[in-house]
Amino acid sequence: MHPAAAAWFGRRTSAAADWPVERVARLRAEAGTRVSVVIPARDEAASVGAVVERIRRDLALDHDVVAEVVVMDSLSTDDTAAVARAAGAGVHSVADVRPDLGVHGGKGEALWKSQFVTRGDVCVFVDADLTEWGTHFVTGLLGPLLADPDVRLVKGFYDRVLDDGGRSSTQGGRVTELVARPLLASRWPQLGAVVQPLAGEWAIRRAHFERLPVPTGYGVEFATLVDTVAAAGLDAVAQVDLGSRAHRHQNVHDLGAMALEILTVADRRSFGEREVVPGTIAQFDRAAPGRWRERVVPVDERPPAVSVAGYAPC
Numbered sequence: 166m167h168p169a170a171a172a173w174f175g176r177r178t179s180a181a182a183d184w185p186v187e188r189v190a191r192l193r194a195e196a197g198t199r200v201s202v203v204i205p206a207r208d209e210a211a212s213v214g215a216v217v218e219r220i221r222r223d224l225a226l227d228h229d230v231v232a233e234v235v236v237m238d239s240l241s242t243d244d245t246a247a248v249a250r251a252a253g254a255g256v257h258s259v260a261d262v263r264p265d266l267g268v269h270g271g272k273g274e275a276l277w278k279s280q281f282v283t284r285g286d287v288c289v290f291v292d293a294d295l296t297e298w299g300t301h302f303v304t305g306l307l308g309p310l311l312a313d314p315d316v317r318l319v320k321g322f323y324d325r326v327l328d329d330g331g332r333s334s335t336q337g338g339r340v341t342e343l344v345a346r347p348l349l350a351s352r353w354p355q356l357g358a359v360v361q362p363l364a365g366e367w368a369i370r371r372a373h374f375e376r377l378p379v380p381t382g383y384g385v386e387f388a389t390l391v392d393t394v395a396a397a398g399l400d401a402v403a404q405v406d407l408g409s410r411a412h413r414h415q416n417v418h419d420l421g422a423m424a425l426e427i428l429t430v431a432d433r434r435s436f437g438e439r440e441v442v443p444g445t446i447a448q449f450d451r452a453a454p455g456r457w458r459e460r461v462v463p464v465d466e467r468p469p470a471v472s473v474a475g476y477a478p479c
């Protein structure tokens with residue numbers, strides 16, 4: 166491992182057990198920090214309700230940690246919005262937030278638009294499709310940010326549980342292991358000790374996030390990590406061991422498209438805009454007309470929120 170990565174791991178890695186809820190609640194109150202939990206969701210009616218309910222119960226009602234739980238509905242075609250609202254979340258459709266700015270599908274778009282409808286000084290992002298998790302994800306992510314003003318971004322890490330046809334293993338995180346971490350190893354070796362660069366659970370200071378460009382799709386995590394280090398150095402990033410995590414898996418063709426999104430984000434940052442080609446990937450499928458499907462892969466990036474006219478946290 167690169168010596169800078171190894172040293173960073175020693176300095177900036179903690180575990181959820183280091184951040185019990187009482188400690189986090191006290192640190193938050195002392196600093197007067199407002200915390201928004203933001204849950205991006207596209208067609209997650211089956212799981213979003215439980216995620217919202219547990220976070221509200223443990224961290225907004227039982228303990229004074231979280232000021233608001235907001236679900237960003239990403240063009241869902243199912244009952245995601247109604248389920249999330251019934252569970253107590255504030256719900257916003259990406260189509261209704263600053264419609265003058267247009268709308269994209271994609272996870273990054275949901276996170277970017279959340280900046281226009283939330284009021285936290287810190288945002289904690291949590292995926293809506295979690296099946297094995299706990300509210301220690303949120304407190305664990307908050308701890309390093311609340312304890313150290315130099316930390317701007319906290320990434321979660323965990324064992325990635327893969328439900329492989331009824332057989333459970335920890336071989337999940339296929340894009341993480343086959344694309345994201347190899348990219349870091351080759352181009353940003355100082356980030357080689359980030360265990361889960363694509364973790365959907367992360368916390369960030371608004372004052373920092375609003376100054377970053379945001380890819381509209383799945384490149385948002387990779388971009389935020391690399392851009393944070395470019396802007397503020399390695400020690401602006403911390404990571405927290407959250408135990409284990411399971412979620413709904415995508416098929417390999419969907420993950421292939423995700424991989425191309427992440428490669429595009431990496432290329433843009435390594436080689437500049439000139440090298441970025443419109444993203445499409447052809448995937449062989451016997452059932453498709455002509456046996457090939459051409460997938461369009463989002464490569465757009467939103468500008469920093471602070472550069473958008475009329476931007477102001479609620």
Ligand SMILES: O=c1ccn([C@@H]2O[C@H](COP(=O)(O)OP(=O)(O)O[C@H]3O[C@H](CO)[C@@H](O)[C@H](O)[C@H]3O)[C@@H](O)[C@H]2O)c(=O)[nH]1
Binds near residue numbers: 206239423
């Ligand atoms: O267009 C979309 C697609 C996804 N999501 C939501 O984003 C979250 C993560 O999406 P998912 O499709 O479950 O992604 P994963 O296959 O789990 O991808 C992993 O890797 C991605 C790439 O870095 C990260 O963005 C994810 O958070 C991380 O879990 C879920 O709540 C989705 O509902 C949206 O809001 N809009």
Ligand SMILES: O=C(O)[C@H](O)COP(=O)(O)O
Binds near residue numbers: 327337338341342415
């Ligand atoms: O984070 C990843 O690498 C992708 O979400 C794929 O995860 P999975 O292999 O656990 O489905």
